[in-house]
Amino acid sequence: MRYEGVLTKMQTELGSPIQYYLVFEDSFIHMNQLLGRGMEINFRGFQCLNCGKKKKIWRMGFCYDCFYSIPSAGDWIMRPELSTAHLGIADRDLAYEQRVQLQPHVVYLAASSDLKVGVTRKTQVPTRWIDQGASYATPLIEVPNRYLAGITEVALKNYFSDKINWKKMLVNDVAPIDLLARRNETKALLPDEVRDYFDATAEKLYTLDYPVLEYPKKINSLNLGTTPNYSGKLAGIKGQYLIFEDGTVLNVRSYEGFVVEINI
Incomplete structure (x- = not known):
């Protein structure tokens, strides 16, 4: 066929x-x-x-021209801490950026190879983790916009990687980690602006099974x-x-x- x-x-x-x-x-x-x-x-x-x-x-x-002009390819996509829609400041298209940035975002811990921290829109849970090949994942906090998620990720990158070793992921070399224990350790590491969003009772571990x-x-x-x-x-x-x-x-x-x- x-x-x-x-x-x-x-x-x-x-x-x-x-x-x-x-x-x-x-x-x-x-x-x-x-x-x-x-x-x-x-x-x-x-x-x-x-x-x-x-x-x-x-x-x-x-293409080259679209990548450097359309709002869905702005720098804030890969670096959420650069988001400015919450300030009413446009990058390329404020209306688009408000739709995407001003919605609930989740900061998470996941294990695709080693432990990593990341950001995704709430609507992309668990799709984001599947796309990254995570074996298991847990949400840390849910915040109302992309900027707050971004500054949280930046702070936690001092303690966790934000990258995936794709070769280890593909051979299924995943480090054994007590993800929920590590989750609860992160509260003291969070920026002051988001600490109140941490919910110690919201523990949930996602385990993902690949074909x-x-x-x-x-x-x-x-x-x-x-x-x-x-x-x-x-x-x-x-x-x-x-x-x-x-x-x-x-x-x-x-x-x-x-x-x-x-x-x-």
Whole structure:
């Protein structure tokens, strides 16, 4: 069976295991059903996720011009402490930034490889953790805007990493951590502006189960730009990665805006 379309990050449904879907404009693939089966991926070109033009992708699925102009690619996306909508100050588009920044955000601890701290909109729980390949996660605090979440993350980065070791995540090398105990230790580390948002009674541990038949011993990252044609047998899915039997892995999110043909 043949599918063709523009790559976007896989959509997910929480379950045991998590369900993954690769969605194109006129079709979709339920990726869990391909486990243990061969598939061929062919790179066909580019299509910007914003303007739709067939221009080379720069970052985040956008062409160069869109990446440096549209509000959904502002610096505050990756650095929430730069958010200014709560002050009524625009970065690129105040109306858009108010919609996104002025809503509940969660600061969390998660273990994808080692323990990390991160920020996400409340509406993206637990999707954010699934996309990062977290084995388990717990919310620390819920705050009313992105700025407060950002300054909390900055403060906690003095004690926790904010990065994922993606290679350790993909071989399932996850450190054993008492996440709820570490959660309760963080109250004393929080900035004064958010300490009142900490709720010691709101402990909740999320455990995430990924559809993986076998984790690789060694991994080789597939670059569609230099290897535009690849065939392999799907052995697992974790985070936004497809894991193949030969140890090749494809980070689907890294190739948003790439037009591909997939043969199954």
